[in-house]
Amino acid sequence: MLERLELEAFLTLAEILHFGRTAEHLHVTTGRVSQTIKKLERRIGADLFERTNRSVRLTPLGLRLYEDLRPAYDQIRSAVERAIADVRQAPGTLRVGFVGAAAGQIVHQAADLFSRHEPDCRVRARETQVAEALQRLRAGDVDILVTSLPLAAPDIVVGPVVISEPRMLAVPSDHPLAGKPSADMEDLADIPLLRLAGALPGDWPSDRWPERTPGGRAIRGGPYFETFQEALQLVGTGSGGMIVGAQVTRFYNRPDITCLPFSDAPPIDWAPVWLKSSTSLLIPAFARAAQEVANRVYLGGR
Structure with missing residues (x-):
């Protein structure tokens, strides 16, 4: 053995x-x-x-x-x-995890809507750090998680997109790239990209830290991070850059970081995800509530 x-x-x-x-x-x-x-x-x-x-x-x-x-x-x-x-699942309780402020808004508004349809079920919303989010889902700490895509993990179900935001490049405000009106994918060769510690293949979006630009130029790997605040601190102190969503400019604005919109990259999508092994009907019901909220708030009825 x-x-x-x-x-x-x-x-x-x-x-x-x-x-x-x-x-x-x-x-x-x-x-x-x-x-x-x-x-x-x-x-x-x-x-x-x-x-x-x-x-x-x-x-x-x-x-x-x-x-x-x-x-x-x-x-x-x-x-x-x-x-x-x-063992952990209390009757009538749905534990919903979220990564980041925008996902948190969706989760809390969806919880209100969900509770009107399922008055006997209590929703417990929990913020999770980016490095541990899927671990907590797999460990049963949360039943459903709102996080960024794409995910290719074979044990995960991906629900409907609830946030679609412009993709941006976060760089130190004193970096030469910060003076540009926008970024393109070739700019990634000019600054090391931060990487998520402990990420398994397929578990976290590889488009957030590609190895080469579309033109074939090598992209240097920057320091590893475990929390988003840690990542922002690394960017602000000049340790590297990071591909982020536009919500950073709304919820995490910092004077030492400049965010450039990409001119040639697709948006970053967010969605509720859950384990394929989950059997509770409350999970897809919450995903539908999140989609309904998102259609009003983020996606404009898309």
Whole structure:
């Protein structure tokens, strides 16, 4: 039998293919991840990863082990999460998470509308930090979450878009880009982009930290952040830039940050999301209430 850390370290490294980011996601040291993988390889009797100074790749054996283990691990995790959710879920209570101020407005207004249709159900709205939002959804801390798209996680249902806002580039106010009237995607090569700590592939929008511009220029990676306020502080102090939605200029305006609208990028969409394993009819009902509120407030009947 595999120990829990062996299983999680192997699966996470197989998806991220980076020892440092795997350690960040698991909240352990890089050395601990390396030792755990070596221990697992000794038990199996062969290498599971090919390592060089520049890259980490699965061996054919490692790929086959990943393909065998991943579905079983997901099934076990989902079963545990459902059991936890059943224990925590109080009758008549819907726990709604949101990321950011604009999503919070939608959630609170939707809660009022939802309560008129479901008077016996109490809505508990909870703000979640960007780095932990999906973790809290999967752990059963919230039943439904309003967050930004796109999401490609196979265990997540994406509801209707409730916010569609212009995409902007946040840069330090003393950066040369701050003097431009707008930004384009090629400008991303001129400033390192902040990255979300612990993000798994598919869990958070990769369009927020692309590796190259449309013209093929490399985009430097900036510091990692866990909370949005931490990210704003990093931008304001000159550590890098960040792709944001236009709500930043309304709710998070700072004199040390300039936000430039993109001239060649699509808007950022937000939507309620929930677990595919969820069976409560209250969850899609709340999503419909959020969409109704959004049609009046943000989307103009779209």
